[in-house]
Amino acid sequence: MKILVCISKTPDTTAKIAFTDNNTKFDTAGVQWIINPYDEWYALVRAIEIKESKPDTVLHLATVGVADADPIIRKALALGGDEAFRINLDGADSFQVAFQLAQLIAKGGYDLILTGKETIDFNGSSLGGLIAGINDLPYISLATKLDIADAKAIVTREIEGGEEVCEVNFPVVVSAQKGMAEARIPNMRGIMAARTKPLTVVEPVTQEPLTSVTAFELPPAKAGVKLIAPDQVEELVRLLNQEAKVL
């Protein structure tokens, strides 16, 4: 069995969100970069667990990015995985990124392709579906559980007000969310091993993006909190009813 986990580099969850160049670029000054949490905690860790239970599993990682993504890939390799690919492109939109990954997947003969449910910067929630659509593979989104049995993937996915269990033959694309695995911390052995694991840089194929960001905008600042004394709860209810008109 051959698994590919798609990972993305994102700003840390506590990073200050600001923009430069007349609000057209994200201000990266002082920003800590991390593996997108959905890719790391859920997709990657679950893939590592599968490899631990079935040691003949081949586990590859892939990202689309320029050289500054390498530390993130090494960090992911420190958690687990046999080798990684970096497609050397500063991706402009999800379609362009998905198209690159789809080519790698078509050549690599993967059974299971895992992504996080979304990245915490663009919140697109579209990469897995785009890859599946481009390569005509089945797609299961927002999965909370994933098991392998009888050469099939048994996947639990979120539905409105509940969950359902699906069965699907390989190859399949699955987007992972909370529930699928628990976060892990890389150990020293993993960090040392990650240094020598193969990281192959792949040149991108030509594909124009379909969308482009023209500008960013910050929401208007809050006017400030209006404090009400704890023994004046009726006043709070009055304000919610008559001033804010939300009750």
Add this chain to the structure above:
Amino acid sequence: MSVLIIIDAAEGSIKKSAFEALSYGADLAAQLGVTATGVALGKTEGDLSALGQYGVNKIVQVNGDQARSDDPSVLASLLTALVTREQATVVVFSHSLAGKAIAPLLSAKCKAGLVTGAVGLPTTENGFVVKRSVFSGKAFAHVRIDSALKLISINPNSYKINTGGSAATVESVLLTAAAPRITITKKQKSSNELLLTEAETVVSAGRGMKGPENWGMIEELANVMGAATACSRPVADAHWRPHNEHVGQTGIAIAPTLYIAIGISGAIQHLAGVNRSKVIVVINKDPEAPFFKAADYGIVGDAFEVVPAFTAAVKKLKGV
């Protein structure tokens, strides 16, 4: 030419997010001077022509087993055929579970640029530009779609629902698509409670409640307000409350009209899930809790005293 709006329905019942999408699509079609056409996949409850009240001209009901498929690829394949049949230039989805599954598949099949999480109508002066939420609600991006066919999925609770439109014409069609590849073996409904992402009011509580046994007062407040209940991450991780109630960066993101946070400090990861709420009320005994900076109204006080008084005051207001 037309704008297609995919009607979000769960087991045949049309959801509030669909009314928002229909209103958005109808207003967009009027802006572009084309027909607004709602698309119902499979059987839906009620009279479809009544959906005209949201401003759409026509409803296409797609019949047949494939329109009820659990495999999003099958639905995307049906929609690909419908895009051609209806000469669609824009397809509008709800950014819901179904929308998140189907829209990217359709985007790939049609090579159509997709903007997810849209929060407003496009502008067309400098290309077709859609405003969307990014950085977990901490910013917006204006995104231009360059392809001929354009796909948009709109965030729940982000577009005003139209009223007063006249009845829509209803047309039934039968389309064929590829066979499904996904088999459902089990469905589990967790509850029939109000869906968190659709709720107008959400009452949420955190570690300040001290233990799961104290949630009775939270549920009672939610009950009198007609609100859904939610919780912070530590509460879900400690299994005080189910995971599907966890709002925040790694849980679900919501945008209710009123969000009431009780005993939640307001870590940046929690705010990421709730900062699109219209009005935020924070009740916390710690005056230094960061949540007060993001709040509209606040009470520095003990939840165990404030919450029952809050419930009583709401009951009094509503006369119950």
